Amino acid sequence: xxxxxxxxxxxxxxxxxxxxxxxxxxxxxxxxxxxxxxxxxxxxxxxxxxxxxxxxxxxxxxxxxxxxxxxxxxxxxxxxxxxxxxxxxxxxxxxxxxxxxxxxxxxxxxxxxxxxxxxxxxxxxxxxxxxxxxxxxxxxxxxxxxxxxxxxxxxxxxxxxxxxxxxxxxxxxxxxxxxxxxxxxxxxxxxxxxxxxxxxxxxxxxxxxxxxxxxxxxxxxxxxxxxxxxxxxxxxxxxxxxxxxxxxxxxxxxxxxxxxxxxxxxxxxxxxxxxxxxxxxxxx
Amino acid sequence: xxxxxxxxxxxxxxxxxxxxxxxxxxxxxxxxxxxxxxxxxxxxxxxxxxxxxxxxxxxxxxxxxxxxxxxxxxxxxxxxxxxxxxxxxxxxxxxxxxxxxxxxxxxxxxxxxxxxxxxxxxxxxxxxxxxxxxxxxxxxxxxxxxxxxxxxxxxxxxxxxxxxxxxxxxxxxxxxxxxxxxxxxxxxxxxxxxxxxxxxxxxxxxxxxxxxxxxxxxxxxxxxxxxxxxxxxxxxxxxxxxxxxxxxxxxxxxxxxxxxxxxxxxxxxxxxx
Numbered sequence: 001x002x003x004x005x006x007x008x009x010x011x012x013x014x015x016x017x018x019x020x021x022x023x024x025x026x027x028x029x030x031x032x033x034x035x036x037x038x039x040x041x042x043x044x045x046x047x048x049x050x051x052x053x054x055x056x057x058x059x060x061x062x063x064x065x066x067x068x069x070x071x072x073x074x075x076x077x078x079x080x081x082x083x084x085x086x087x088x089x090x091x092x093x094x095x096x097x098x099x100x101x102x103x104x105x106x107x108x109x110x111x112x113x114x115x116x117x118x119x120x121x122x123x124x125x126x127x128x129x130x131x132x133x134x135x136x137x138x139x140x141x142x143x144x145x146x147x148x149x150x151x152x153x154x155x156x157x158x159x160x161x162x163x164x165x166x167x168x169x170x171x172x173x174x175x176x177x178x179x180x181x182x183x184x185x186x187x188x189x190x191x192x193x194x195x196x197x198x199x200x201x202x203x204x205x206x207x208x209x210x211x212x213x214x215x216x217x218x219x220x221x222x223x224x225x226x227x228x229x230x231x232x233x234x235x236x237x238x239x240x241x242x243x244x245x246x247x248x249x250x251x252x253x254x255x256x257x258x259x260x261x262x263x264x265x266x267x268x269x270x271x272x273x274x275x276x277x278x279x280x281x282x283x284x
Numbered sequence: 285x286x287x288x289x290x291x292x293x294x295x296x297x298x299x300x301x302x303x304x305x306x307x308x309x310x311x312x313x314x315x316x317x318x319x320x321x322x323x324x325x326x327x328x329x330x331x332x333x334x335x336x337x338x339x340x341x342x343x344x345x346x347x348x349x350x351x352x353x354x355x356x357x358x359x360x361x362x363x364x365x366x367x368x369x370x371x372x373x374x375x376x377x378x379x380x381x382x383x384x385x386x387x388x389x390x391x392x393x394x395x396x397x398x399x400x401x402x403x404x405x406x407x408x409x410x411x412x413x414x415x416x417x418x419x420x421x422x423x424x425x426x427x428x429x430x431x432x433x434x435x436x437x438x439x440x441x442x443x444x445x446x447x448x449x450x451x452x453x454x455x456x457x458x459x460x461x462x463x464x465x466x467x468x469x470x471x472x473x474x475x476x477x478x479x480x481x482x483x484x485x486x487x488x489x490x491x492x493x494x495x496x497x498x499x500x501x502x503x504x505x506x507x508x509x510x511x512x513x514x515x516x517x518x519x520x521x522x523x524x525x526x527x528x529x530x531x532x533x534x535x536x537x538x539x540x541x542x543x544x545x546x547x548x549x550x551x552x553x554x555x556x557x
Contacts (some may be wrong), residue, residue: 174385177353178446183372183381184402192398196389273388278432 063243072247085228090213093152101160122226122274126158138224152216154188156209163205167198200274203267210259260266299326300486301350306359308345318511320346325505332480334497335502342512343490345459351377351456353554378447382459384439386431392442393427399449409551420479437468455487473499498539499526506546516546
């Protein structure tokens with residue numbers, strides 16, 4: 001009866017994600033489909049450079065990209081050690097936001113009344129500008145890393161909570177019925193069905209939250225800190241040192257992009273089964 | 285040997301599945317919705333019984349009541365003399381759904397063995413392994429494939445294998461071939477009969493295809509109306525094993541006409557109401 005099996009789609013495709021072979025061809029550091037972005041980026045830098053030079057704009061108003069790159073290079077050890085502080089605060093904040101967000105999402109997915117009681121509070125927290133909260137936290141907790149971690153956590157918390165909540169609820173009703181027919185416990189349904197099903201939503205939240213956590217840490221550093229890229233930016237600003245300021249911004253941008261790329265790489269690996277990955281795989 | 289009476293009673297022995305005077309009412313946002321009214325049917329051990337009817341006649345609801353996924357509002361359901369929940373907890377029931385309900389992040393073997401990871405305490409020792417099941421449904425070469433790499437027909441084979449993991453005595457199938465193309469669908473009918481033949485299960489099969497119900501079944505139960513009720517119970521006395529040629533036999537056409545008229549009088553009666 002084996003000849004009766006209908007032809008399937010390319011089965012070897014199943015090994016692609018497992019082997020880590022990029023289906024688009026080439027490895028990640030090769031430009032591949034990104035060259036238009038690179039051209040646009042370089043083009044913008046050239047226009048900027050030429051504009052500043054031709055108009056004779058002083059460096060304390062707007063430095064040239066080449067000067068910013070040169071400053072980044074010469075001050076790299078200093079900038080990186082400050083970036084490490086900021087990144088550490090951001091990541092600890094993100095971890096804290098994950099613990100709180102996932103716990104809250106589980107509690108809310110478990111009970112509608114918990115959701116009704118606490119979700120409005122979470123929304124209120126989300127819409128409160130962190131620039132306003134940060135000085136209070138510095139006042140209460142001092143100049144150490146604690147207030148930075150908390151602001152980073154507060155900013156990155158909400159996307160994790162709301163996406164995890166939607167994800168935990170978005171289960172295939174047939175799959176849920178099947179689990180019930182097996183007499184599965186709530187915990188087993190959570191472990192086998194709801195958690196894996198919420199992964200696409202969660203990873204999408206992390207793309208936002210990872211970058212938000214860095215913004216949170218920097219905002220808190222602006223208000224009061226003796227280290228970190230936010231501190232570097234404030235210091236450079238008061239010295240009218242636009243070149244160092246923009247060098248710090250460049251490092252921040254690179255940090256944000258790096259976190260985003262990491263989450264995206266995890267997504268491609270973990271969500272090989274999800275429509276989002278499958279459709280991008282099939283259009284070639 | 286045909287019976288179109290609303291009940292089919294056998295004096296000899298207690299039927300495996302006995303549904304007696306069952307009503308099902310759902311509470312909806314716009315008030316209660318009656319899905320089934322006064323349904324009485326019985327299914328003998330080892331029989332292949334189809335529930336057929338138009339959309340919304342409550343046939344899937346009846347299947348879920350038999351499977352213990354829903355509770356009747358009135359009346360009683362017994363499987364082997366006990367409530368369906370007892371059979372469900374005892375892993376006597378296997379479910380197959382229209383959209384297979386496979387978990388997309390698990391491969392074929394993992395999907396089949398999911399049933400073993402869940403509710404472990406109640407699992408009985410298995411006489412045979414997963415390989416036997418894969419062989420039964422003809423998917424040995426695809427054990428490590430993921431659902432998205434399989435065709436619809438193959439996904440349903442996995443669904444059937446998954447339902448058979450605990451070697452249940454009853455298979456409950458809710459339009460399992462409803463989403464398949466016509467050619468695959470006809471093929472899967474005979475695959476199912478082959479599997480039924482090899483495993484000696486009792487099968488309750490929900491469909492809206494008259495031809496499918498006749499080809500497969502010992503007994504076809506026609507449900508219609510809103511709320512749904514039993515309109516005809518037709519015993520199919522066609523020789524087994526059956527093949528595709530059976531659809532051209534005169535008796536097949538007689539059964540089809542009988543079922544069609546049972547479902548048609550229903551709709552004209554509904555229009556008069």
